[in-house]
Amino acid sequence: MDERIIATNIKRIRTARNITLQELADRTGLTKGYLSKVERSEKAPPYSTLSKIAGALGFETTDILKEEIGLPQDQPLFFAKKADGKIIRESRHYVGYDYEILASGKPGKNMEPFIIYAPDEFTSMFQHEGEEFIYVLEGRMEFRYGEETIFMEAGDHAYFDSCTPHAGRSIGEQRAKLMVVIYFYKRNRQ
Template sequence: MLDVSKNAVGFNLKQLRTTKGLTLDQLASQSELTRGYISLVERGLKTPSVNALLRLAAALDVNVTYLFDPNPTPAPRYTLFRQNEQNAPIQEDGFDLIALAASRTRKMMEPFVIRPPLKSAPRASHAGEEFLFVISGKMAIKFEDEEIILAKGDCLYFAGETPHWVRSIGKTKADVLLIVSATSPQKP
């Protein structure tokens, strides 16, 4: 089973960065993240957001799931995720994040289940497109000058480059299927 702890992600990130011969400053420049932030992630002191994972993977020219498991077994023609086999979600800034197809390499979509925080999460924007489908609860997504409320069964598709903030509405966090697309298949 996949270890998605922040320590595993940080360890895998550092291994990949050093294997590629990149300094923290070079990776920070390429990913548009700060050197300090990346250092905290590598040391397991900070869990990267979805946005940060996408930026780091793009800068390192790998699939996001490589950061979770750099040595996946060759994937069959499908990847199966069973609810009862999941690890604890990664938690960052009030978000819960579960990678759904982490063992699949060379894919054009990155599927997750997210549980947005009850207060607004940090602003996100990234390359590609984004699809949200509310499984349970209610959530709000705010663009620069507009806020959209989504309830169970609602979905929203938009350009990931559009700056956006999300939050759950109510007393419990919403469960939301998040699919982020890449512009082309990422390398394993």
């Protein structure tokens, strides 16, 4: 397999979906520099890494290996079955967090919806551009936003500017299950 085909397909998909290298790094747990090298065909990723990149882009690994790859056109409605979702286990970037990317096949999104399972301990504070919405589906959690601490349970929700450092952890015996939607207002539209 020609590395240039893989590199070209990764970059083509990423740019068609308006995903920055940093966003792809955040989704995969890989560094922005490493992904840049992959796209410039300086470093061939192993299959496991390629699989991680493909999943973050909403593609199958085998599709990225193809010489001719078709990109889905933007569509006003995107639908996915529950069975289509995959739980992504914690990465070094999201230590303790397991998450499921929702609407992963929808190109040109301005929002990133997830189902997240919060860790039992605080791992690190997150801070990024945009706005975020958290809705507790199951369990209870302690949520830190800047200097403020809020205790949340099923049905509670928060909407906030995600430029302020924030993090959450499960409390009690059940791991907190959250629906999270991140809105990137600086993202370029197609």
